[in-house]
Amino acid sequence: MNRSERRRQEAIRGRGAQQADSFALRTLLEEGTRHHQAGRLSEAERSYRLALEMTPGHPDALHLLGLLAYRANRPDQAIELITQAIDASPSNALYWFNLGVVSQRAGRKDDAVRAYERALALNPTYVDALINLGNVLKDLTRPEDAVRAYRKALALNPGHADTHNNLGVALKEQGCLSDAITAYREALRLKPSHLEALNNLGLALLETRSIDGAIASFERALAVQPAYGKALYNLGIASIWNGDDRRAIDCLSRAAQAKHNHGQPVAEGVVYRSRLKHDIEQVRYLLSRRLLGPEVMGYLQALEHLDRSLSAHHPDRNRCSIEPAQAAAIAPSFNRFLHLAPCDRLLAGALNPALDVAEVEARYLGRQPEVTYIDHLLNDEALAALRRFCWESTIWKKDYENGYLGAFLGDGFATPLLLQIAEELRLKFPRIFKQHRLTQAWAFKQDNARRGLNIHADAAAVNVNFWITPDEANRDPDTGGLVVYDKEAPRDWNFAAYNSEQNKPKIMEWLKESGAQAIRIPYRANRAVVFNSDLFHETDEIHFKDEYLNRRINITLLYGHRHQD
Known part of the structure; x- marks a missing residue:
């Protein structure tokens, strides 16, 4: 076999090997x-x-x-x-x-x-x-x-x-x-x-x-x-x-x-220590009022045991991972409505009949962007019923890192009295609310040892934020309320931009560049702050007594849609 023939045979063998390798790779x-x-x-x-x-x-x-x-x-x-x-x-x-x-x-x-x-x-x-x-x-x-x-x-x-x-x-x-x-x-x-x-x-x-x-x-x-x-x-x-x-x-x-109200374990194997603290306080309160019976004692003990364990192992954390056995121990009642207090409509109405409609509307519309407050919003019967519902009802299931708990309309906060208040407000102040209807409502209950809400704006036309905790709970009457900034959020910012904690540096920089001034409205029980929902706002510093009935409770009503005339 001459040299050229040997090269041809080697090439054929090489191609065969490549084809075999390619087949093996494909396989x-x-x-x-x-x-x-x-x-x-x-x-x-x-x-x-x-x-x-x-x-x-x-x-x-x-x-x-x-x-x-x-x-x-x-x-x-x-x-x-x-x-x-x-x-x-x-x-x-x-x-x-x-x-x-x-x-x-x-x-x-x-x-x-x-x-x-x-x-x-x-x-x-x-x-x-x-x-x-x-x-x-x-x-x-x-x-x-x-x-x-x-x-x-x-x-x-x-x-x-x-x-x-x-x-x-x-x-x-x-x-x-x-x-x-x-x-x-x-x-x-x-x-x-x-x-x-x-x-x-x-x-x-x-x-x-x-x-x-x-x-x-x-x-x-x-x-x-x-x-x-x-x-x-x-x-x-x-x-x-x-x-x-x-x-x-x-x-x-x-x-x-x-x-x-399903009694299943927490979905992600995570609980907030602020929620444990609140639920322990609330169950003890309901037991003291005989609104819950001895059947919840095992649940209370499971909460207390978990709280002690997390406090020992994670003293600086609020959001904590828990083991499946720990989740199972609290599951039967943690995701349950153990008690719902009645909160019915009031035949005589819910708002304070002495409210000066013309004066309130003039103050609201006389300031641009619009912001004012109303003292003595509710009558005594409505205020007492709303407090009782918030203290007694086990609806506080939405956790926040800052330590406050939330309950929205779809979380158990929808009651006949709340809807009555929302509608009476709309009808009583037509120059403020115009054609806007209720789009959302919620309550936040604060852990008084932690921070309040971060700066944000809301997706609505008009925002009503009112407080119901007795004034005696507030150690500093000059604070505890709301800080509203007098510049509207840019029209091209959407909800994710103006209602996100991650965007706080961007929001603060924009407020600084736009020359926004802070309007500080101190806390008063039964005081409502009414303002254009496009305005950035945040909870003022809080100095409330750290006891269950002294937790700061604020209720928010949103009306209409953003930029809707």
């Missing part, structure tokens, strides 16, 4: 993918790593390992592996798309935008990348860009109901209510049982004051899924607007029962 990747899809993650990882041993740096193997890490809830490792795959094969649009997916789920939204945009640069008709880009842009409060992405996706796939619904959300964020309603209706034409679109359509119709249409939309959602909490809550709000308080309270109470 490993396919095998790994089958394990991956079947949920056998350790077997899938073994196959992918064997593929990488055979061909180091192979982009498909790196990409698949990245997806495996993502499924195993290791987002940082997933991003690193998919990035390595992209380094080896930068023109693969799928790699960029999945880098966007992992980055988005990991909270790296700006990185996700860049990844989706690179995927689209490589494949402009990549519909899923357009949809996901729209979603992340919406989350980044860039509704105009989100709308553009959604419209491009729908031009390629007009039959995608979810995208029409998301387009509606972005359009509503822009203030384009009519276009949003059109988008929701198109989503429902494509998928009549689309729960989110039914709920979102109802909200948009309610905002345009189409109350009957809103109620019908929420009812359709509940016909599809009777336990759909969002629609149940929103039907409650729409029923308030419709003057049907009985139905409103029924809907809101059912929503609260589903959320908080």
Whole structure:
């Protein structure tokens, strides 16, 4: 055999070996993918790593390992592996798309935008990348860009109901209510049982004051899924607007029962020490009033034991992880309404009949932006009933890091008396509330050894914030109330921007640059602060006695929608 023939034979053998290696590599990747899809993650990882041993740096193997890490809830490792795959094969649009997916789920939204945009640069008709880009842009409060992405996706796939619904959300964020309603209706034409679109359509119709249409939309959602909490809550709000308080309270109470009266362990294995402290105090108070019986003693002891344990091991923390056995010990009563005090309508009315309507309205409208306060808001009977309800009812289930506890309309705070107060206020001061209706209400109960609410604004037209704890609880009558800043939040800031603790530095910098002045309104029992909801505000420093009945309780009523005339 001459030299040229030997070279030809060696080349043939080399090609055969390469083909065999390629076949083995493909087999490993396919095998790994089958394990991956079947949920056998350790077997899938073994196959992918064997593929990488055979061909180091192979982009498909790196990409698949990245997806495996993502499924195993290791987002940082997933991003690193998919990035390595992209380094080896930068023109693969799928790699960029999945880098966007992992980055988005990991909270790296700006990185996700860049990844989706690179995927689209490589494949402009990549519909899923357009949809996901729209979603992340919406989350980044860039509704105009989100709308553009959604419209491009729908031009390629007009039959995608979810995208029409998301387009509606972005359009509503822009203030384009009519276009949003059109988008929701198109989503429902494509998928009549689309729960989110039914709920979102109802909200948009309610905002345009189409109350009957809103109620019908929420009812359709509940016909599809009777336990759909969002629609149940929103039907409650729409029923308030419709003057049907009985139905409103029924809907809101059912929503609260589903959320908080189930007796299951805490979902994330986490409790707040401030909640334990409050619940121990409240159960002891209810026992002393004979509103609870000896059957709760085991629960009280479990709370006290857990509180001592967390105080010993985490003295500087409020939010603490707990073991499953600890969660199980308090579960039967921690997520229960052990007692709900009556809080009925008052035949003689709830507001103080001596309120000077003309004087209050003149003070409110005479200051721009609008802010004033009303002393002696409620009559004695209403104030006493509201205090009793807040002291006795075990509705305080929403925890905050600062140590205060919340109860919203959908958490058990919806009572006939509260709705009566809200409606009487609206009707008594028509020049303040105009056509605005109640959109939300809540109460916060403060841990007097901790801080109050951080600076924020609210998504409404008019805010009423009133206090019901007796004045004797407040050690410093010059503080304990509310600080309101006399500059409205920028119109292009959305709820996430003006109602987020993470945005406090941005808010404070903006207030400084705009020359905002602080209006400090001291605490008084039965005093209401009424102001334009676009104004940033925060709880003043508090110096209340650290005892159960002395906890500072404030109640907030929101009316109308932001920038709605």
